[in-house]
Amino acid sequence: MIRLLWTASAEVRYYLRRYMPSNIVLDLIRSRRGLKWALPAMLLAVPYLLVASWSTALIENGGPGWLHLVVLIGIWNALKMVAIGSVSLAMLVKARARERQARRHRERQVHDEVSLFELTRSGR
Template sequence: MFGLILDVTARIHYALRGLMPTNVLLDALHTRRGLKWGVPAMLLAVPYALAAVFCTSQVEAGGSGWFNLLALIFAWNALKFLVAGPLTLMRLLWVLGREANARRRAARALLGEGFGPELVEEPVLTSRRA
């Protein structure tokens, strides 16, 4: 029974994940091309925080209780973007480091095969048997 509930919950979660705009944007930020946009995307937390404050003030002024739910959603989205900025920056630095190491390893491999240093700038994938 517990497995069935867990399975249904997971399926609903992944079905709705593609429909939520903030999750779609955060998924795009975590790609290799999107990592550079993580820190500027932190600025999206500002409108979400302002919307949360507005909804909270509406509730305090005697508005509908549904504004509490909206305030919670807006605050959650603001926190997601605030956390995504530093995470994508750290991940970008890690990826750039791995790419630099791969370039260095490729250059060492070319030098080790007897190619001259002038070919290290642009690695050529040719066979020596020809």
């Protein structure tokens, strides 16, 4: 029974990870090239919250009960978009610091090689 539940949860996770638009956006943002788009992606929380609000209004006016699921998904996706903004900002700062450190290291190596070449040329 546990194996069946484990397999089912893995398949559901795979499906959601692969085909749900918010997860696709999150995967794109987590790449180095996508980190710069995280703050604009936070604005995607607004439409998700509007859909949740609209669904709540429909439910209060006698709409079907399955709209509760739409409200839950809308709020969850809005929270994901807000969270990725702050997390990716930290990731972007860290990546730029690493790149700056690597650039300085390369410049130092080139400078040392040029200095060594000049020393060997001068005969010292």
